[in-house]
Amino acid sequence: MQTSPVAQPFPALPFGANVAWMPSAARPTALRGPALTFTGDPFRDGLERTLVHEPDAIVAMQDGRITHFGAAARIAPLLPAGTEIRDFGKDALISAGFIDTHVHFPQTTMIASHGAQLLDWLDRYTFPAELKFADRAHTRRVARAFLRENLRNGITTSCVYCSVHAHSADILFEEAEALGLRLAAGKVLMDRNAPEALRDDVQTGYDDSLALIRKWHGRGRLLYAITPRFAGTSSPEQLAAAGALWRDHPDCLMQTHIAETQAEVAWIAELFPDRANYLDVYDHHGLCGRGAVFGHGIWLGDDELKRLHAADAAISHCPTSNFFLGSGVFDIARAKHADRPVRVGLGTDIGAGTSFSILQTLNEAYKAAQLNRHPLSAAHAYYLATRGSAAALHLDDKVGSIAPGMEADLVVLDMRSTPLIAFRMDEARDFAEQLFIQMILGDDRAVQATYVAGRLAHDR
Ligand code: GUN
Ligand code: ZN
Numbered sequence: 001m002q003t004s005p006v007a008q009p010f011p012a013l014p015f016g017a018n019v020a021w022m023p024s025a026a027r028p029t030a031l032r033g034p035a036l037t038f039t040g041d042p043f044r045d046g047l048e049r050t051l052v053h054e055p056d057a058i059v060a061m062q063d064g065r066i067t068h069f070g071a072a073a074r075i076a077p078l079l080p081a082g083t084e085i086r087d088f089g090k091d092a093l094i095s096a097g098f099i100d101t102h103v104h105f106p107q108t109t110m111i112a113s114h115g116a117q118l119l120d121w122l123d124r125y126t127f128p129a130e131l132k133f134a135d136r137a138h139t140r141r142v143a144r145a146f147l148r149e150n151l152r153n154g155i156t157t158s159c160v161y162c163s164v165h166a167h168s169a170d171i172l173f174e175e176a177e178a179l180g181l182r183l184a185a186g187k188v189l190m191d192r193n194a195p196e197a198l199r200d201d202v203q204t205g206y207d208d209s210l211a212l213i214r215k216w217h218g219r220g221r222l223l224y225a226i227t228p229r230f231a232g233t234s235s236p237e238q239l240a241a242a243g244a245l246w247r248d249h250p251d252c253l254m255q256t257h258i259a260e261t262q263a264e265v266a267w268i269a270e271l272f273p274d275r276a277n278y279l280d281v282y283d284h285h286g287l288c289g290r291g292a293v294f295g296h297g298i299w300l301g302d303d304e305l306k307r308l309h310a311a312d313a314a315i316s317h318c319p320t321s322n323f324f325l326g327s328g329v330f331d332i333a334r335a336k337h338a339d340r341p342v343r344v345g346l347g348t349d350i351g352a353g354t355s356f357s358i359l360q361t362l363n364e365a366y367k368a369a370q371l372n373r374h375p376l377s378a379a380h381a382y383y384l385a386t387r388g389s390a391a392a393l394h395l396d397d398k399v400g401s402i403a404p405g406m407e408a409d410l411v412v413l414d415m416r417s418t419p420l421i422a423f424r425m426d427e428a429r430d431f432a433e434q435l436f437i438q439m440i441l442g443d444d445r446a447v448q449a450t451y452v453a454g455r456l457a458h459d460r
Contacts, residue, residue: 028080029454030060031412032072033088036095036435037402038387043336047379052402053431058085059094061408064180064453069402091416091425092448093438095382096401097156097409098358099389102255102295102316102347104161105146105172105185106130106139111351118261118325119232121352127195129351130188133163134197136171143168143175149356151179151458154411154447157390157399159255159293159316159347160185161227164198166208173216180220180453182399182407184253186227187212191238206241213249221407221453223253225293230257231268231281243286253291253393255316256282259304260296261327279304288313291394295347296321297335298328306340314343314392317384319364321349332365332384333374345392346384358385359446362439378435408454413438417446 035057040050058075060068060083068075079085088094106129113125133139150158162168162185169187176183189205190198200208209226217224226249228234228242246254259265259278268278275281279300282288292313300308300315308315317330335342347353348361355361362381369376390400399407415434416422421441428434438446450458 028060028062028067028083030058030068030079030083030085031088031094031410031451032056032058032085033092033094033412034090035059035069035402036093036382037069038383039401039403041388041391042380042383043388044338044341047377050383051379056090057094059402059410061451061454064408066402066404066406066408068404088412088448091414093413093415094402095154095411095413096386096390096399096406097411097450097452098154098385099345099393099400100150100155100158100348100358101293101314101345101389101392102318103158103350103353105143105350106133106161106163106168107351108142108146108149109351112354113351116325118264118327118352119267121325126351127198130163131195131197133165133168136167139163139165139168139171140175143172146172147175147179147181151450151452152447153356153358153444154413154450154458155356155358156409156411156450156452157182157393157395158184159225159253159393161229161255162187164188164190164194164200166212169212169216173222177220177222179457180455182221182223182395182409184223184225184393186225186253186255189226189228189238189242190233191235193233202235202237202241205238206245209242209245213245213252217249217252224249225253225255227254228256228287230264231272231278232264236272236285239282239285239287246289247286250289250291253293254287254289255293256287256295258282258294258297259299260322261325262299265299277301277304279307283307283311293345293392295349296327296330298322298330305335305337305342308342309340312343314345316345316347316349316392317365317368318347318349318353319368320354320361321347321352322368323364324354325352329368329371331372331374332369332376333372343392344384345389355443357443359439359442361385366439378432378439381439382435408451410451411447412449412451413442413446414448414460415446417442417448421446
């Protein structure tokens, strides 16, 4: 695998006090190669009605948006004179950029920490790592390393937990803006059951979040996510304040954790004895609705899934994290059940998650589904990583698929990125098999190029 020094800065665009999103140069550009995208939800409507596989496609872009998409023979004559076409060849796959719906950027520094389950892991590794984000220079260095890893893995949008420090969100937003990324993030709210230096309080947590919303939400491509870490680290008063803030700013996202481990579920029941279940803790405080993104949700009951469906809220499925911490096995077929389907996106959950690679995250999602006796198809998995995750964040009108008018965030995979993959691909009988090989055997080496708003942001 490629490595590069952590401190190396991006060749960033300049940013200043009020630089709006600067899309790529006005010059039209186009990519050529096989392409995959989705026009809808295959879990609901089937692959026949939603999957688009074009073996020789052109995706053309200008001013940060996709202008044309279709068979090369049809699109080529329509392109404006002077369009620069990059042909990736028949062994590539052009897709919408991958979307990570649940990730902690400060935890880039402590990924792969041994030997503890969730609540101990937070105390032993996570909080000590997050304490270091009091330092702005450290924060910026990690934010840059985090975003670089995202781009190396074809991730063009993520929904990010920062640390409790307001400047951690400021710095991440500054770095994302410099790259032109569409990204949601929020400063963590946490006023109990954490080290003193990592605690805010009801008032400062509210005030800092409000100031960050005013500064960043809707600026260029950036979005604010109100971020109570979870019910274990927020008092009822802080949850209520977060709910009030969301009520006043309903187009923000709201992210938190839910029902990740059985020990956590039992602890939350002790902390909130009057609530019917875990989701009811959030619901009671105004934190269950459209735009809510609940991390994990492994141990939710049927009533809670029903409520998530009715509220149009989402679950972020984080399989590498769930296996790493020994939290449990999320049942995606149950969550997407046709009687009350819940929006489900994919999350790396770095640093409980073990890989920035979305392909590796899909590998583990497949295994989680297998343990529930449900063989997740490769095409359904790619939907989850793109349009499905965009839908979980209510951003599917902007990113997550390839179509004219969509923002030009794209990843180009090399379908023969290692000797073993190339060897195995020679035996693949159809496109479904080829896709499956990528998500089981592929990783960052398979990401040939990443485009953000039409601009080449990573080239292997
Ligand atoms: N629950 C509360 N905080 C966290 C966190 O940082 N990571 C994970 N995986 N679960 C959490
Ligand atoms: Zn998490």
